[in-house]
Amino acid sequence: FDVEGIDAAQKLSLLSAIAFGQKPDEKDVLTRGIKDVSAMDFEFAKGFDAVIRLIARAEKTQAQGAASEIVQSVEPCLVRKSAALSRINGVTNAVQIETDMVDVMLQGPGAGGEATASAVLADISDLSRFVSSGMQKSPYVFAQAVSELYAAQGAAELMPSQWYIRLNLKDAPGSMAKVTSILADHDVSIEEAVQRGPQNGEEHRPVVFITHKCEKSAIKSALEALEAIDVIAKDVNYMPLISP
Numbered sequence: 001f002d003v004e005g006i007d008a009a010q011k012l013s014l015l016s017a018i019a020f021g022q023k024p025d026e027k028d029v030l031t032r033g034i035k036d037v038s039a040m041d042f043e044f045a046k047g048f049d050a051v052i053r054l055i056a057r058a059e060k061t062q063a064q065g066a067a068s069e070i071v072q073s074v075e076p077c078l079v080r081k082s083a084a085l086s087r088i089n090g091v092t093n094a095v096q097i098e099t100d101m102v103d104v105m106l107q108g109p110g111a112g113g114e115a116t117a118s119a120v121l122a123d124i125s126d127l128s129r130f131v132s133s134g135m136q137k138s139p140y141v142f143a144q145a146v147s148e149l150y151a152a153q154g155a156a157e158l159m160p161s162q163w164y165i166r167l168n169l170k171d172a173p174g175s176m177a178k179v180t181s182i183l184a185d186h187d188v189s190i191e192e193a194v195q196r197g198p199q200n201g202e203e204h205r206p207v208v209f210i211t212h213k214c215e216k217s218a219i220k221s222a223l224e225a226l227e228a229i230d231v232i233a234k235d236v237n238y239m240p241l242i243s244p
């Protein structure tokens with residue numbers, strides 16, 4: 001559950017109910033775990049003065065002339081060390097709340113005997129109040145009655161973001177030109193690129209791009225096009241970039 005991001009998706013669905021009144025359902029969370037993150041990604045992250053964290057995000061979006069939607073996702077992210085989330089380590093969990101006026105971060109232990117016992121006791125306390133009320137009125141776990149929570153409305157996207165893209169490029173003339181051309185064709189603009197030489201006689205070399213802000217759909221369609229050409233090895237990874 002941890003590696004595949006399922007645990008984080010379940011937690012996010014509960015937080016979305018509290019924050020936005022959306023009915024909890026982990027199927028509404030776009031979930032991608034950490035199994036595709038390699039040791040190479042961690043090395044590249046250091047070069048960008050960043051770390052890698054599994055981040056669960058819920059955003060309230062509103063397209064022009066359309067009703068607001070809650071978009072939920074779980075995926076590994078490249079987090080700049082200047083961002084508060086980069087300093088969350090070990091079993092510590094953090095919830096960062098961003099508003100138009102001020103940002104707030106709450107953090108505490110997310111695993112272990114004492115943390116689990118505290119959560120269990122809180123649930124028992126809620127159930128006790130429910131039973132003592134004659135089981136006529138359930139506690140407002142989500143700040144409102146469960147019957148008032150609403151189901152997800154659609155499949156909107158997260159807000160545009162910068163992206164980290166790592167691929168293995170064939171060490172041959174014209175390979176980089178093919179890649180940058182495909183990225184441009186899909187409206188993905190490059191801010192920074194890092195390329196390493198092939199090692200131990202390998203035919204491919206690792207290349208990392210940091211993009212300007214763009215939609216996730218643009219990144220995914222660009223990667224699909226890249227994986228179809230013969231100068232790219234199949235080991236491709238991408239992550240949103242989170243800065244302060």
